[in-house]
Amino acid sequence: MAKVIYGGQSYECGEHSVLDCLTAQGxxxxxSCRSGICQTCLMRAVKGEVPERAQEGLKPTxxxxxxFLACSCFPQSDIEVVLPEAGLNRLAASVASVEYLNADILGIRLHPSRPLEYKAGQFINLFKxxxxxxxxxxxxxxxLDEPLFLNVRKVPGGLVSNWLFENLKAGDELEISEATGDCFYVPGNAGQNILLIATGTGLAPLYGIVRDALMNGHQGRLSLYHGSYDIGGFYLVDELKELVRLHDNFSYVPCVSEGAAPKGYVQGMVLDAALNDYPDLSGWRVFLCGNPNMVHAAKKQTFFAGASMREIFADPF
Ligand SMILES: Cc1cc2nc3c(=O)[nH]c(=O)nc-3n(C[C@H](O)[C@H](O)[C@H](O)COP(=O)(O)OP(=O)(O)OC[C@H]3O[C@@H](n4cnc5c(N)ncnc54)[C@H](O)[C@@H]3O)c2cc1C
Structure with a gap:
């Protein structure tokens, strides 16, 4: 008889779902819907096997x-579970280097005190x-990269970003959390086209995701659009151009929204530029990161252009 382990306690599950088993124990x-549709009863297994049916309809990430969905999870063997927000441990990290990527963006490299399990594009919490x-x-x-690599924009009046700009130096120790988030590349479906749209430091997760996809031998088109008000807002330009040179299926389009765009740059809003080039996104995977207004508009418009909601991954910040 399978057991459900939660909060250090072990409960007989019998023929019940994990949801019924746990709620019966208080x-x-x-x-909400209790039929695998609303996804309110999302939980995470930290040990044991999740039955396939309990993940139906969930994003692959x-x-x-x-x-898994607790209402449709009928475990066949013992399973240890947590609620989604539980289980993000903290760990120490030392600063390997700090550099300006442009006037307003800092590149921070960190050595975690123990190996950190993560996927490029996820995020950590950094403690001031x-x-x-x-x-x-x-x-x-x-x-590919030994230290963790973060891109931090200086937010006017921002507590933590300004503290990082003014104080952080190589050798400093600080605290971070384990990684979380569902904005990352999942291997498989190597021929699928992927559209990636960022503004500002929304490039950070997408730079990781693009390289992860290329490293995994992704064959479909990988089209990255990066938006900035002006030319001074771009960064990692040489690195991205080098990736374009090395990979026929990767393209990088920097878009300037205010004022004239020099040669090699597109003048206009990043979302308009992407949808102008790819008006039909049926079957595409889409990643959207950065300015919340852009991300929310892009979610709607890429969906209306044919991308399935399950294939749209977004981090607005
Ligand atoms: C999942 C996720 C991933 C993120 N990844 C990154 C990343 O890779 N790089 C990065 O630089 N940031 C990222 N952020 C944003 C970051 O967490 C902070 O919100 C940001 O650095 C501002 O923090 P602060 O303490 O400097 O400003 P705060 O002290 O929190 O804010 C100061 C003031 O600035 C305003 N403000 C806060 N954030 C912004 C903003 N983004 N733009 C304009 N005004 C703002 C606030 O409303 C407030 O008035 C991410 C956020 C999330 C949720």
Missing amino acids: VVVPS LAAQNY DKATARSYSLASLPA
Whole structure:
């Protein structure tokens, strides 16, 4: 008889779902439709096997992290589960280097004190002190880059970003959280076309995702659009141009929204430029990161252009 382990307690599950088993024991698991549609009862398995049916309808990035729907999970063997927000441990990290990527963006490289499991494009929380943290996306790849690589924009009046700009130096120690988030590349379907749209430091996760896809031998088109008000807002330009030179299926389009665009740059809004080039996104995978207004508009417009909601991954910040 399979057991469900939650919060250090073990419960006989019998023929019941994980949701029914836990709620019968007084554990509060948010739920609504109880039929695998609304996804309110999302949980994550930290040990044991998740039955396939319990992941039906979930985004592949969530399924890859062992998330499942408690209402449709009927375990065949013992399974240890947590609620989604649980289980992000903190760890120490030392600063390997700090450099300006442009006037307003800092590139921070960190050595975690123990190996960190993550996927390029996920984010960590970086702590200024015990109680103050901000999320930063991972531009690095576990398989290629040894230190973690973050891109931090200086937000006018921003507490943590300004503290990082003014104080951080190589050799400093700070605290970070484990990585989380569902904006990352899942191998498989190597021929699928992928559209990636970023503004500002929204490039950080997408730079990681593009390199992850290329490293995994992705064959479909990988089209990256990066938007900035002016030419000074771009960064990692040489690195991205080198990737274009090396990979026929990768393209990089920097878009300037205000004022004239020099040769090699597109004048206009990044979302318009992308949809102008690719008006039909049926069957495409889409990644959207950066300015919340852009990301929310892009979610709608890429969906109306044919991309399935399950294939649209977004981090607005
Ligand atoms: C999933 C996720 C991933 C993220 N990844 C990155 C990343 O890779 N790089 C990065 O630079 N940031 C990233 N962010 C944003 C980051 O977590 C902070 O919000 C940002 O650095 C501002 O923090 P702060 O302490 O400097 O500003 P705060 O002290 O929090 O804010 C100061 C003031 O600035 C305003 N403000 C806050 N954020 C912004 C903003 N983005 N634009 C304009 N005004 C703002 C606030 O409303 C407030 O008035 C991410 C956020 C999320 C949720």
